[in-house]
Amino acid sequence: MAQGGSIVSGVAGRYASALFELAEESNAVDAVETDLDRFDALVAESADLQRLVRSPVFTAEEQARALGAVLDRAGIGGLAANFLRLVAAKRRLFAVREMVRAYKLLVADKKGITHAQVTLAEEPSQKILDDIKAALRGVAGGEVSVDVKIDPAIIGGLVVKLGSRMVDASLRSKLNSIRLAMKEVG
Known part of the structure; x- marks a missing residue:
């Protein structure tokens, strides 16, 4: 993790580093990256989903419920879905896109990219x-x-x-x- 600390920082970096460590332990680094990419693309394409992610008006329960429906519909499961649900529960959904970018940086660094x-x-x-x-x-x-x-x-x-x-x-x-x-x- 010391190596990852130099690449990512802040809230997004801490969450991404924790997810990366779990993904490595589970041999799911690429699968998690694929799921996060799909989720990030959904957010980028949908104004409603962007509002859900960014707006502090929604409660943690509302965000978690809506996010669960989105994940189920998109077929995103496993570690990535659990991570996204945790982020919503901790009221950090506003930083999820930065978390995805930070995770991708960690994966690229691990692969020497x-x-x-x-x-x-x-x-x-x-x-x-x-x-x-x-x-x-x-x-x-x-x-x-x-x-x-x-x-x-x-x-x-x-x-x-x-x-x-x-x-x-x-x-x-x-x-x-x-x-x-x-x-x-x-």
């Missing part, structure tokens, strides 16, 4: 995404998990965070550099 976050101005084509992944694999020297984030504010280009390194090759930062250089000249 480097995590990268790539921010682009618009959704990339599959070819561009494959080229980015190939370039990052070359830099990381191994398998890379890429999390793509869309932020139109960067105008163009990309921002890459790979481990503790960050490269900002966005059009916004280049324009800001030009603006600063023009102020110095004038």
Whole structure:
């Protein structure tokens, strides 16, 4: 767990670390990850489920009852379902998506996969995404998990965070550099 502590922190990190340890003991790391991914996708797709997860208006009992119905309908069971029910009972459902991300980081670390976050101005084509992944694999020297984030504010280009390194090759930062250089000249 000392190794995982450097990757994840806070409430989400503690819950994810505990789940990861249980999943390892049960030889269910991949199964739990699959179930958590399915649950996270359900939350991302449903405004009602997002409201249930985030809103403090719902009681723990209401969240647990609604969550139970969602899990049963989605066919999510076992350790992942028990974990999600516990999170609801402890009134920590608001942090569940961060817990899922933290769990995925722990799994990737265990498998020797480097995590990268790539921010682009618009959704990339599959070819561009494959080229980015190939370039990052070359830099990381191994398998890379890429999390793509869309932020139109960067105008163009990309921002890459790979481990503790960050490269900002966005059009916004280049324009800001030009603006600063023009102020110095004038």
